Amino acid sequence: xxxxxxxxxxxxxxxxxxxxxxxxxxxxxxxxxxxxxxxxxxxxxxxxxxxxxxxxxxxxxxxxxxxxxxxxxxxxxxxxxxxxxxxxxxxxxxxxxxxxxxxxxxxxxxxxxxxxxxxxxxxxxxxxxxxxxxxxxxxxxxxxxxxxxxxxxxxxxxxxxxxxxxxxxxxxxxxxxxxxxxxxxxxxxxxxxxxxxxxxxxxxxxxxxxxxxxxxxxxxxxxxxxxxxxxxxxxxxxxxxxxxxxxxxxxxxxxxxxxxxxxxxxxxxxxxxxxxxxxxxxxxxxxxxxxxxxxxxxxxxxxxxxxxxxxxxxxxxxxxxxxxxxxxxxxxxxxxxxxxxxxxxxxxxxxxxxxxxxxxxxxxxxxxxxxxxxxxxxxxxxxxxxxxxxxxxxxxxxxxxxxxxxxxxxxxxxxxxxxxxxxxxxxxxxxxxxxxxxxxxxxxxxxxxxxxxxxxxxxxxxxxxxxxxxxxxxxxxxxxxxxxxxxxxxxxx
Amino acid sequence: xxxxxxxxxxxxxxxxxxxxxxxxxxxxxxxxxxxxxxxxxxxxxxxxxxxxxxxxxxxxxxxxxxxxxxxxxxxxxxxxxxxxxxxxxxxxxxxxxxxxxxxxxxxxxxxxxxxxxxxxxxxxxxxxxxxxxxxxxxxxxxxxxxxxxxxxxxxxxxxxxxxxxxxxxxxxxxxxxxxxxxxxxxxxxxxxxxxxxxxxxxxxxxxxxxxxxxxxxxxxxxxxxxxxxx
Numbered sequence: 239x240x241x242x243x244x245x246x247x248x249x250x251x252x253x254x255x256x257x258x259x260x261x262x263x264x265x266x267x268x269x270x271x272x273x274x275x276x277x278x279x280x281x282x283x284x285x286x287x288x289x290x291x292x293x294x295x296x297x298x299x300x301x302x303x304x305x306x307x308x309x310x311x312x313x314x315x316x317x318x319x320x321x322x323x324x325x326x327x328x329x330x331x332x333x334x335x336x337x338x339x340x341x342x343x344x345x346x347x348x349x350x351x352x353x354x355x356x357x358x359x360x361x362x363x364x365x366x367x368x369x370x371x372x373x374x375x376x377x378x379x380x381x382x383x384x385x386x387x388x389x390x391x392x393x394x395x396x397x398x399x400x401x402x403x404x405x406x407x408x409x410x411x412x413x414x415x416x417x418x419x420x421x422x423x424x425x426x427x428x429x430x431x432x433x434x435x436x437x438x439x440x441x442x443x444x445x446x447x448x449x450x451x452x453x454x455x456x457x458x459x460x461x462x463x464x465x466x467x468x469x470x471x472x473x474x475x476x477x478x479x480x481x482x483x484x485x486x487x488x489x490x491x492x493x494x495x496x497x498x499x500x501x502x503x504x505x506x507x508x509x510x511x512x513x514x515x516x517x518x519x520x521x522x523x524x525x526x527x528x529x530x531x532x533x534x535x536x537x538x539x540x541x542x543x544x545x546x547x548x549x550x551x552x553x554x555x556x557x558x559x560x561x562x563x564x565x566x567x568x569x570x571x572x573x574x575x576x577x578x579x580x581x582x583x584x585x586x587x588x589x590x591x592x593x594x595x596x597x598x599x600x601x602x603x604x605x606x607x608x609x610x611x612x613x614x615x616x617x618x619x620x621x622x623x624x625x626x627x628x629x630x631x632x633x634x635x636x637x638x639x640x641x642x643x644x645x646x647x648x649x650x651x652x653x654x655x656x657x658x659x660x661x662x663x664x665x666x667x668x669x670x671x672x673x674x675x676x677x678x679x680x681x682x683x684x685x686x687x688x689x690x691x692x693x694x695x696x697x698x699x700x701x702x703x704x705x706x707x708x709x710x711x712x713x714x715x716x717x718x719x720x721x722x723x724x725x726x727x728x729x730x731x
Numbered sequence: 732x733x734x735x736x737x738x739x740x741x742x743x744x745x746x747x748x749x750x751x752x753x754x755x756x757x758x759x760x761x762x763x764x765x766x767x768x769x770x771x772x773x774x775x776x777x778x779x780x781x782x783x784x785x786x787x788x789x790x791x792x793x794x795x796x797x798x799x800x801x802x803x804x805x806x807x808x809x810x811x812x813x814x815x816x817x818x819x820x821x822x823x824x825x826x827x828x829x830x831x832x833x834x835x836x837x838x839x840x841x842x843x844x845x846x847x848x849x850x851x852x853x854x855x856x857x858x859x860x861x862x863x864x865x866x867x868x869x870x871x872x873x874x875x876x877x878x879x880x881x882x883x884x885x886x887x888x889x890x891x892x893x894x895x896x897x898x899x900x901x902x903x904x905x906x907x908x909x910x911x912x913x914x915x916x917x918x919x920x921x922x923x924x925x926x927x928x929x930x931x932x933x934x935x936x937x938x939x940x941x942x943x944x945x946x947x948x949x950x951x952x953x954x955x956x957x958x959x960x961x
Contacts, residue, residue: 512815515814520747521746522835522836523835524746524747524750526838527836527837530840531839534840534843538757550749
């Protein structure tokens, strides 16, 4: 029950100051009684005036008035003739009247000055607490630190303990020693009903409201009393409102960030779908247009035109086949259903075959291969290797400028066979050299329409690793162009 | 003047240009090509041209922006090509002022038919003709009357406005939004459902079998088109 008695005292802070005023007057009496003999009772009235002034300055105007009245009576009773009665001889009326008038006036004035000073001190303190809290809430973007700051700020404002309940999660200020289950229950009830309520053991409770929604509840309990209850409670309520708004705002920005992330994923998916449909439909469109042209205008076209259309059909079918091959490889790589054969094969031959396949597709760009004097034998799957090479060449040609040169060089390096494919494109930023091998990765620096589905290089790496080799990228001389290096185990020993 | 017309073919994929150009030329059109939106706009600003075949996925700008920019100063017919096959994209292109839409892949004959229909529609609009006449349907714009097989059909004002709008753009898709603007007014906020109801009413009066329409054709999700003139 100790806490309860304490809280009774807390509820009536003035009581103690009035007690103090009584004590001050008693002391004045003790000082005045012996002095009365030497100084005469008229002069001793100054001691009681001093007591009134001390009460006024230290305790406020109310206690000062009490001190004036007590002083008046004790002065009259103990000192003014006849002593130990409240009777007054005629000439002493004046002294007593002047005493009570001066005591009341000075006590009241000094008390009001003191009250005003203490009120403005409180106001300054309130303003600074709120200002600081506002700044902190704005600086802390996330909900958890804001809630921490709020519960500590609340404990500070209440000059005691504070507990928050937000979304079923309890946060307590460092000053809280033990958390009673009764308080948690009261907080939960407060959150549901939303009403302001006194809680158990002197705790005060309030629901946290933001934009018409209840976020939780707060509880606080002062341990010492210095400022007036009305000011303190106003400060606490404003603090709670600010904290709740900050939490609601942080939730909104959190929700906004989630929406944005979802939209980014969505737009990435759309871009992928549209580039896959582009990669599939462009060759189909060329094939269908060429075939239907030949059918409709067979008699009209010159033989060269007919050949050109037939070539288009052949090349675009190959391109389509390569793309479907990539989609299949990707699926099989993901299902780890790929079992490449590991045989010794001549890489020069595979390079030659692939380059001839690309002879027409390269357009105005050039493909240059550094010839090798001896056969280059590697261990791997020649069919998969040609698919890898096709993807790397596709990529190199796509990012090459008009009339650019794509150089292919193969040589033994230690116990591996290394094949470098160099283009004269703009390369990629250094930090993207690894990322370009990720599935669906699209470089931030390439034009939208130059980008395919982002499958090519991821399949390159997947297939090379399945064959026991590797694929890495680096930038060319002076950071110009991209070099993709393919490595396979040597097969000639 | 369909044959001999001058076309601009805009696509960034060389194999598409390579496969389309011979057929368009064999059909008697003059063909110029452009690989970018900027290239297309600057060609059209300087050269006489009768029709644009425009791919929507261009390297420098969205094909829809090309239409918007072009429509600021030119009424030249535009047929849009797209590999994306999105109804929303089709509606957007038509609302921006494209005349027709062809999905990739397509047979050359289909494209040539659309080119012919679009060029004819433009000629008709240019001629400011007072009537529309197809095998079954005749619309007399001056008298605000419609005839099926030579017999007058009694139409409500809205039904007439709808048939007139479609007849003015015969052979070409008119989107729900364009129909609403023409029939209910440009600021009307009318649901596409109203258009469907109006079309159903009109079909009752025009079509022999309203559930298998031959005159007033549906472009699913996009709008309607009237079967072309002969």
